[in-house]
Amino acid sequence: MNKHELAQLIAKDAEVSQVQAAAMIDAFTANVQKALKKGNDITLVGFGTFKVVKRKARVGVNPQTKAKLKIPARKAVKFVVGKTLKEAV
Structure with missing residues (x-):
């Protein structure tokens, strides 16, 4: 949709x-x-919660070249599903 x-x-x-x-x-x-x-955080009871989480820096691998690359730390948005929505799906 x-x-x-x-x-x-x-x-x-x-x-x-x-x-x-x-x-x-x-x-x-x-x-x-x-x-x-x-x-x-934004909490909609029964629906879920939007929140910002910190992702740690890590080492990734390019699947085509197999070269290692550094992925820096960053913030990301996470959505945690609420109980009512989880049960509805």
């Missing part, structure tokens, strides 16, 4: 226009990004 299809479903369920539904999706994603950038 892509953003357009999701906006159609939200528009139908929330009885709003598709443009308003797309704006809601944009606002949600923008605010999740802002919160994660500040280092905050």
Whole structure:
């Protein structure tokens, strides 16, 4: 499912226009990004939690050349599935 299809479903369920539904999706994603950038977790009870985790530096291998390369430490976004969503799937 892509953003357009999701906006159609939200528009139908929330009885709003598709443009308003797309704006809601944009606002949600923008605010999740802002919160994660500040280092905050976002928990939607029953759905899941978005959080920033630190990945350690490591050595990787290029599968084509077999050359070793250093992968630097970085931050990554992790989504932990909530109980209700896990049971629904």
